[in-house]
Amino acid sequence: MLKKTLLSLAVATSALTLAACNDTETVADPVEPEVTTTEVTETEVMVDPAAETDPMITEDPMMDTMATQSIAEIAADNENLTILTAALQSAGLDTMLMDAGEYTVFAPTDDAFVPVLDALGVTKEELLANTELLNEVLPYHVVPMVVTATEIPYGTDIETANGETISISDANIITDATGNTANITGTDIMATNGVVHTIDTVLMPE
Secondary structure (H helix, E strand, O other), X not given: OXXXXXXXXXXXXXXXXXXXXXXXXXXXXXXXXXXXXXXXXXXXXXXXXXXXXXXXXXXXXXXXXHOOOOHHHHHHHOOOOHHHHHHHHHHOOOOOOOOOOOEEEEEEOHHHHHHHHHHHOOOHHHHHXXXXXXXXXXXXXXXXXXXXXXHOOOOOOEEOOOOOEEEEOOOXXXXXXXOOEEEEEEEEEEEOOEEEEEEOOOOOOO
């Protein structure tokens, strides 16, 4: 009887001990995985100025003429400079104005020659035959340097190819050695060897 009692007590004690262990055991909460947030920053794009496309440069239309025609050729192609072209050819000066160089030509139009023909009492053909006169008059219209419209030295004597001088006012009026005047009617016809300005009167040396 005593042995049975002790056995029952031992079983009860073991059960209590096991229950106590179960009550004190700590069950850890499940650990959620740490979420790493990557901050995305906007990257600043640096533009290399050297990589930028240069603005389109518009070519000067006058440059095309400069690359293709001499002064003599420009005069020959101008329907208002036929008498001047013929006079240059008669005097043998057309070759000079075709060669490389730097010239400014004040080119009288065909209308500018009409008063000259009337004053001399000659025909155009008779004028063109007078090469001595042409060689005196035509170089008076040539300046041995390039003078564009913006570079004209107003009020200053300008020496021409025949050694005579002319002057130009700020109103673009030329005064020759005899006191006659001519209006500049067209400017800056550019050529391979200089520039042409058209005038409405033939200049006459002393």
